[in-house]
Amino acid sequence: MTAMDVMHPEIQDGCTRRTVLITSAAGVVAATLPLAGGAAPAADTAQVAPLAELTLRINGQPHSLTVDPRVTLLDLLREHLHLTGAKKGCDHGQCGACTVMVNGRRINSCLTLAVMHDGDAVTTIEGLGDPKKLHPMQAAFVKHDGYQCGYCTPGQICSAxxxxxxxxxxxPSHVTRDIAVRPLFSDEELRERMSGNICRCAGYPNIIAAIREVVEKTAGAAA
Ligand code: FES
Ligand code: FES
Structure with a gap:
């Protein structure tokens, strides 16, 4: 051991803390400087997802589409096909404003990718009825004032x-354990089954009254 080693005990194989720091700093500077000769920095390497082809039957009409596979069913309907009845409320499955029916079952269209529905049949509020020939549920919502601002209404009607x-x-409803103690068509049961559809205007009593009318008419017709 030399006198120098005693004064600088970190020296190992000719390498000191200072030389390590200087070498590292030089590496960082070199990495951030433009390349010699003015060469352009490396190109942006972000990948673009390949487009996907799909066929959907929407409100009875066939549609062949080419879409970004990241597009939700809601955005496909609203932005690509201009079917703006289904609304974007929360865009993450909390409000139900985007409810449509796929193969007869209600879903939150903001929570599902369009490419997952190749070959499916989608029904939106536009496909249920029109002003000249309302669906019975649409007519009941009008009769019972089942809306105020109307933003949640297409989702409420499709969901109902x-x-x-x-x-x-x-x-069964989502709370299956309750079904034994709740009459099938009680207001409580209807509210439970409609609990995925939020109305910020709080038109719930009128919404349930509208649904109840359709329930009773349907039950009467079936009897
Ligand atoms: S927008 Fe889909 S649940 Fe709210
Ligand atoms: S009618 Fe306004 S949010 Fe339901």
């Missing part, structure tokens, strides 16, 4: 139509 079909097919 899907819900009644679920009840006819005997599908």
């Amino acid at each position: 139509v899907g819900m009644l079909d679920e009840m006819r097919r005997g599908m």
